[in-house]
Amino acid sequence: MIPFQFQYEEPESLDEALAALSKYGEDAKVLAGGTGLINLMKQRLVVPTYLIGLRRISELGGIAAQNGDLRIGAGVTHRALETSREARAHAPLLEQTLHHVATVRIRNSATIGGALAHADPNQDLPPALIVLDARVRTRSPRGERELAVAEIFTGYYETVLQPDELITEVIIPRQPAGTETAFLKFLPRTQDDYGTVVAAARLVLEDGKVSDARVAVGCAGATPIRAEAVEAVLKGRAYSQQLARDAAAQVGGVVDPTSDFRGSASYKRDMAVVFVRRALEQAAAGAGSTAN
Numbered sequence: 001m002i003p004f005q006f007q008y009e010e011p012e013s014l015d016e017a018l019a020a021l022s023k024y025g026e027d028a029k030v031l032a033g034g035t036g037l038i039n040l041m042k043q044r045l046v047v048p049t050y051l052i053g054l055r056r057i058s059e060l061g062g063i064a065a066q067n068g069d070l071r072i073g074a075g076v077t078h079r080a081l082e083t084s085r086e087a088r089a090h091a092p093l094l095e096q097t098l099h100h101v102a103t104v105r106i107r108n109s110a111t112i113g114g115a116l117a118h119a120d121p122n123q124d125l126p127p128a129l130i131v132l133d134a135r136v137r138t139r140s141p142r143g144e145r146e147l148a149v150a151e152i153f154t155g156y157y158e159t160v161l162q163p164d165e166l167i168t169e170v171i172i173p174r175q176p177a178g179t180e181t182a183f184l185k186f187l188p189r190t191q192d193d194y195g196t197v198v199a200a201a202r203l204v205l206e207d208g209k210v211s212d213a214r215v216a217v218g219c220a221g222a223t224p225i226r227a228e229a230v231e232a233v234l235k236g237r238a239y240s241q242q243l244a245r246d247a248a249a250q251v252g253g254v255v256d257p258t259s260d261f262r263g264s265a266s267y268k269r270d271m272a273v274v275f276v277r278r279a280l281e282q283a284a285a286g287a288g289s290t291a292n
Contacts, residue, residue, distance in 0.1 A: 004044075004047055006050060006051050007049065007050050009050065009052055010055065011052065011054075011056065013059065014057055014139065014168065017057060017166065018166065019141075021164040021166070024050045027048065028048060028052055028163070029046060029048040029052070030054060031051050031053045031054065032054050032074070032117075033077065033109040033110040033111040033114050034114075035106055036110075036114065036115070037114075037118070054111075057075065059168070060073045060074045060075030060113065060169075061073045063086050064086065069171050070086060070171070072112055072169060072170040072172070073169050074111060074113025074114070074136075074169055074170065075112075076113075077107065078098050078108075078112065078115070078125070079098075079107035081098060083095075090172060093128050093183055094132075096128075096181075096182075097128040097200070100198075113170070116129075116159075117161060117167055119153050119156070119158055120156075120157060121153070121218065121222055121224060122194040123218065123224075124195065127183075127217060127224050128183055129170065130148075130149050130224060131181065131200045131216050132172050132175065132202065134170055134173075135149065135171045135173075136169070136170055136171070137167070137169045138161065138166060138167050139165070139168050140162060140165035140166070144168075149170070150224070154223065155222045155223065156222050175202070178206065179203075180203055180204075180287040181200070183200045184198065184275050188262065195218070195262075196219060197217065197268055197271045197275050198217065198218040198275070199276045200215070200217075201216075201283045203239075203283040203284055205239055210235055210236065210237055211235070211236075212235070213230075213231045214226070215234075215276060217251060217255055219257070220268055221256040225254055227251055229250040229251075229253065230248060230250045230254075230276060232250075233246055233250060244277050244281050247277075248273050248276040249273060251272045252269050252270075252273050255269055255272045
């Protein structure tokens, strides 16, 4: 293996980090938890001249409820969010989803902001954040902006983020009254592997009708996918298992999976339909038990 050299810096404030990124431009990469970037560096898929470490920046930490929102610092680890009482109370789907992410060792290192910026379409968390209507706040020398999580991904390992822009926090709004959620991951191999398909769903039932719905799928395309075609079939109609089947059938025309050792493209497409249906049924069962 041919060695390569890079300069490592650890700024102590967000302003210092942004200044470094502005100075070095596309020659720099940001190191948060490192679970994704280090693997890419080992494979020589990424060869940075500068590495900007974020672990000393306290501004990127913290989990807090504020004005009805749950605000999660970009430097918060998956494990910290998984075990957070605030997160569990605000959005139980987070704990349910994060429990499926890799191993505890990885969850203790991988950060929320780093995972989103890494933009691997096979991750578990993005579909869950999408159905929770989560937003990211970013900061650059030009100022701040907010984006829906579903809007930041543009392709395999690609986002709308500029080279000098950092995710600073994830914001999850208060969920509608009566919200029930579900996350399912199809794993034909080992528990710490990427899924063949993952599905997340959020339903609100009022008098037996679907008043609100969100559905998202992972491992089934170049980005996590919000399945708005599924949502359109559900909204305003009386919930039934047949409705769940009819809605889930729309997923086949939305996803665009690739064949790999986890399954062929056609198999993944079929499994996306199956697991979206199951996620809808699980969420609806929770809504029914809440109503009762």
